[in-house]
Amino acid sequence: MDSLLKHMVDMTGHRDHTMLDISVISAVQELANASQTRVLSLVTIRGKTFVRPRASIRAGEVAHMVENNDPHQPGEPLTSLAPLAHCISHHESSADIVNDVGGHTLWLPIWMGDKCDTCLEIINPTPYTSDTIHVIGGIVSVYRNFQNLLDYSERDSLTGLLNRKTFDDQLAKMLAASTDSHSVAVLGEPERRSPRDQEKQWLAVVDVDHFKLVNDRFGHLYGDEVLILIANLLTSSFRSQDRVFRFGGEEFVVLLRSTTLENAKKIIERFRMSVAAHDFPQVGKVTVSVGFVSISALDAPVMILGHADQALYYAKSHGRNMACHYDELVQEGLLQAVASNDTAEFF
Numbered sequence: 210m211d212s213l214l215k216h217m218v219d220m221t222g223h224r225d226h227t228m229l230d231i232s233v234i235s236a237v238q239e240l241a242n243a244s245q246t247r248v249l250s251l252v253t254i255r256g257k258t259f260v261r262p263r264a265s266i267r268a269g270e271v272a273h274m275v276e277n278n279d280p281h282q283p284g285e286p287l288t289s290l291a292p293l294a295h296c297i298s299h300h301e302s303s304a305d306i307v308n309d310v311g312g313h314t315l316w317l318p319i320w321m322g323d324k325c326d327t328c329l330e331i332i333n334p335t336p337y338t339s340d341t342i343h344v345i346g347g348i349v350s351v352y353r354n355f356q357n358l359l360d361y362s363e364r365d366s367l368t369g370l371l372n373r374k375t376f377d378d379q380l381a382k383m384l385a386a387s388t389d390s391h392s393v394a395v396l397g398e399p400e401r402r403s404p405r406d407q408e409k410q411w412l413a414v415v416d417v418d419h420f421k422l423v424n425d426r427f428g429h430l431y432g433d434e435v436l437i438l439i440a441n442l443l444t445s446s447f448r449s450q451d452r453v454f455r456f457g458g459e460e461f462v463v464l465l466r467s468t469t470l471e472n473a474k475k476i477i478e479r480f481r482m483s484v485a486a487h488d489f490p491q492v493g494k495v496t497v498s499v500g501f502v503s504i505s506a507l508d509a510p511v512m513i514l515g516h517a518d519q520a521l522y523y524a525k526s527h528g529r530n531m532a533c534h535y536d537e538l539v540q541e542g543l544l545q546a547v548a549s550n551d552t553a554e555f556f
């Protein structure tokens with residue numbers, strides 16, 4: 210019981226999802242005496258659900274996060290794990306099988322209402338006793354409640370998007386990913402692809418055009434509805450690996466993972482056009498302006514945001530309803546590059 214209490218204290222002491230994942234699999238691994246425990250993400254892309262490990266621990270090893278190094282590979286199709294697929298589609302609390310090597314695999318989906326985007330997977334050489342299932346069931350409940358609480362503190366209450374507070378952390382993760390690709394370049398490996406083909410991470414700042422007029426003409430309730438609908442268009446326009454934030458007011462920030470300049474432009478333009486084509490109830494037509502920039506680990510976050518803001522400012526002062534790329538504006542001499550981290554002078 211001491212061990213259970215120790216794990217509960219550990220799990221509830223974290224303030225971020227990564228550490229919570231690590232502590233839940235450490236707890237389950239020890240208490241179920243399992244040979245392997247994993248946290249799986251369930252990601253739905255264009256109606257098809259994929260399963261991808263997020264954190265993993267094996268007997269005698271330390272728990273670790275599982276990095277998804279290939280953003281184009283969403284994971285294993287859920288349909289290839291038939292018992293789990295059945296369990297999810299019937300909203301059940303668990304599924305178990307005897308696997309190919311005679312081990313016992315137990316899946317415990319983490320339900321948040323009628324949605325499930327996380328599942329625990331426990332593999333054991335022997336069948337699970339009712340005591341073990343009872344203890345694991347308790348841990349899963351604490352894990353679910355705590356995930357709910359973390360989600361609540363990380364999300365903007367109007368749109369459900371990630372809030373400003375979580376941005377620094379997510380940007381740091383993307384910068385770390387961009388360091389890896391940069392280190393290949395500085396080690397002197399010949400660059401085979403042209404800079405236009407090179408995959409990079411991107412940051413885009415999106416701002417609703419003349420939003421004050423929307424509020425003034427139609428009132429704040431309709432203004433709020435416009436923000437919610439734009440948030441929906443943002444989440445449906447970008448991929449599940451990308452991150453969308455509401456920065457406050459009518460400003461949103463998107464972090465796009467590994468894509469070429471060509472694709473980044475295409476995705477951002479598609480979003481801008483889908484807003485312009487949308488019929489907003491009562492309000493009618495609304496447009497957005499976007500400033501975007503590639504993310505480099507060599508730049509400070511304030512610098513990256515400053516550059517995207519400069520490109521946004523350019524779009525705002527050149528007709529709005531357009532997406533501008535910072536580097537192109539600099540190359541064309543339309544914007545001056547900022548050499549210091551202090552971008553305040555531009556605004």
Ligand SMILES: Nc1nc2c(ncn2[C@@H]2O[C@H](COP(=O)(O)OP(=O)(O)OP(=O)(O)O)[C@@H](O)[C@H]2O)c(=O)[nH]1
Pocket residue numbers: 367416417418419420421422424428429430431432433436457458459525529
């Ligand atoms: N309805 C609603 N309005 C908000 C919210 N947050 C900020 N606003 C309003 O958003 C408006 C932003 O106006 P401005 O910064 O002047 O910009 P704009 O009118 O969009 O003009 P441009 O950005 O130059 O195209 C202000 O009227 C704010 O009151 C919110 O949560 N809901």
